[in-house]
Amino acid sequence: MDQSRQSFLGKNSPQIIASLRVAIVGLGGGGSHIAQQLAHVGIGNFVLVDFDHVEDSNLNRLVGATAKDVNKARLKVDIIARQIKAVNPAMKITKITKPWQEDAEHLRDCHAIFGCVDSFSCRRDLEVFARRYLIPYIDIGMDVHPLPSGEFSISGQTVMSLPGELCLKCLGFLTDDLLALEAQNYRAAGGKPQVVWPNGVLASMAVGLFMQLYTPWHYSERPTLYLEYDGNESEVKLTPRWPYLEGKRCPHFNQIEDVGDPFFEHKE
Numbered sequence: 001m002d003q004s005r006q007s008f009l010g011k012n013s014p015q016i017i018a019s020l021r022v023a024i025v026g027l028g029g030g031g032s033h034i035a036q037q038l039a040h041v042g043i044g045n046f047v048l049v050d051f052d053h054v055e056d057s058n059l060n061r062l063v064g065a066t067a068k069d070v071n072k073a074r075l076k077v078d079i080i081a082r083q084i085k086a087v088n089p090a091m092k093i094t095k096i097t098k099p100w101q102e103d104a105e106h107l108r109d110c111h112a113i114f115g116c117v118d119s120f121s122c123r124r125d126l127e128v129f130a131r132r133y134l135i136p137y138i139d140i141g142m143d144v145h146p147l148p149s150g151e152f153s154i155s156g157q158t159v160m161s162l163p164g165e166l167c168l169k170c171l172g173f174l175t176d177d178l179l180a181l182e183a184q185n186y187r188a189a190g191g192k193p194q195v196v197w198p199n200g201v202l203a204s205m206a207v208g209l210f211m212q213l214y215t216p217w218h219y220s221e222r223p224t225l226y227l228e229y230d231g232n233e234s235e236v237k238l239t240p241r242w243p244y245l246e247g248k249r250c251p252h253f254n255q256i257e258d259v260g261d262p263f264f265e266h267k268e
Contacts, residue, residue: 010216013215013216020214023046023047025115036083036084046094052076054076062076081095113129113135114138115137139157139173140199142156142157155230159227161225165250166250226239226242
């Protein structure tokens with residue numbers, strides 16, 4: 001795979017990128033975009049996690065899915081794996097067709113975990129896992145809200161949780177109230193509105209943050225952790241919470257006590 005057009009990413013960047021292993025949990029609209037972009041960038045190893053098959057309602061946003069896939073009820077992991085292999089047949093892919101918690105050992109040695117899931121509780125669990133194994137966790141999500149005028153507002157965010165940095169709670173993205181409200185109304189809301197272009201924007205933001213972590217093309221004294229997207233204004237900006245977070249440290253995760261395999265026992 002010729003990566004000469006990406007030489008600005010830095011010395012040895014093709015080798016670095018090809019050696020990386022990433023997990024994508026949730027392969028709907030956002031996850032399919034992330035997989036597509038990472039395949040073109042040249043990531044060498046993928047862990048794809050989704051136990052669902054494609055449906056007709058997915059065709060408005062799931063990159064690579066076709067009407068034939070719907071008719072054959074193909075698994076989303078198979079569709080995304082096909083897309084990745086079409087870019088580079090040499091890429092290594094692990095497919096997980098069950099909840100990620102039931103096959104979590106495949107995520108432990110990843111260089112990043114991308115969360116493209118609907119629920120706040122699933123985001124919380126993914127972040128806890130990622131922190132335990134010192135893995136960057138990058139989350140994307142979008143929503144559509146009705147306005148009093150009868151129009152609709154499209155918004156979304158890309159949030160990155162890094163070991164030693166502020167977590168999703170510190171950033172104000174996850175709160176106890178949100179988690180409690182979700183638990184009370186579990187499955188009551190049904191599927192959220194989704195369209196392809198906001199997912200593409202959010203996925204691009206997530207891939208950009210990931211590339212900043214592992215290639216030297218861009219350096220920032222402190223990494224960007226929370227980007228917000230206003231779909232109506234076609235605007236991406238750093239969260240307005242950021243000035244109030246400068247200099248703060250995360251109190252929710254202990255870098256000594258909360259890391260490593262909790263089931264590991266050392267025997268003399």
